[in-house]
Amino acid sequence: MTTYYELHPQNPQDREIRKIVSALKEGAVMLYPTDTVYAIGCDLNSKSAIERVRQIKQLANDKPLTFLCSSLSNIADYAVVSDSAYRIIKRLIPGSYTFLLPATKLVPRLVMAPKRKTTGIRVPYHRICLALIESLGNPVVSTSAHITNEAEGEAPTALPIDGNIGKAELFDSLEKLVDLIIDDTSDPGYQVSTILDLSTPQPELVRKGKGWESVAELLEM
Numbered sequence: 001m002t003t004y005y006e007l008h009p010q011n012p013q014d015r016e017i018r019k020i021v022s023a024l025k026e027g028a029v030m031l032y033p034t035d036t037v038y039a040i041g042c043d044l045n046s047k048s049a050i051e052r053v054r055q056i057k058q059l060a061n062d063k064p065l066t067f068l069c070s071s072l073s074n075i076a077d078y079a080v081v082s083d084s085a086y087r088i089i090k091r092l093i094p095g096s097y098t099f100l101l102p103a104t105k106l107v108p109r110l111v112m113a114p115k116r117k118t119t120g121i122r123v124p125y126h127r128i129c130l131a132l133i134e135s136l137g138n139p140v141v142s143t144s145a146h147i148t149n150e151a152e153g154e155a156p157t158a159l160p161i162d163g164n165i166g167k168a169e170l171f172d173s174l175e176k177l178v179d180l181i182i183d184d185t186s187d188p189g190y191q192v193s194t195i196l197d198l199s200t201p202q203p204e205l206v207r208k209g210k211g212w213e214s215v216a217e218l219l220e221m
Helices: 014-025 047-057 072-078 083-092 127-136 167-174 212-220
Strands: 003-006 030-032 039-041 066-068 097-102 118-122 180-183 194-197 204-207
Touching: 003 014, 014 030, 014 127, 014 180, 030 127, 030 167, 039 047, 072 083, 072 118, 083 097, 083 212, 167 180, 194 212, 204 212
Parallel strands: 003 180, 030 180, 066 118, 097 194
Antiparallel strands: 030 039, 097 118, 194 204
């Protein structure tokens, strides 16, 4: 039975956050809002929950998963951050940017890119996300609840295609697949994050998403 939570977008209720975090620690999978799109996520330390997230999105184990951290110092716990990467990240967070970085031993293998040993990390500009991370004490997995046309060759799923989908339709399509649904009363976003590869000496803009112009300007400096 899926549990619904309606949280205030700026001041999420502490009691509800604690309930959600308790469920995440027990392996729950959630549908929740971020500063980009609604995401499917779980506790980064729950192997069984990560496996369920992969099943829901029909992702093979060689497809990395992004997770959300609370700060730049938190990122440094899970990734190797060079001086140049540090300067770039500091200019862009919090916000709609995913950074590909060399993973540390704290990153579960089920999450990282196995061949490159890299991981995707974001620091969101979203109070509910940050409240969950801070209360949980470690990052949360974040993968778009939408299927895009980039997922070529994958088997079709019941998940909605990006486009003019409403929140009610999104919730209906996923309520039997997740344990928790978090509603912040806002409409779901449709702009994915911008992906910036900082795992090599020369930064590379991998995907243009929300706020990509700021990245382009930064790389030209």
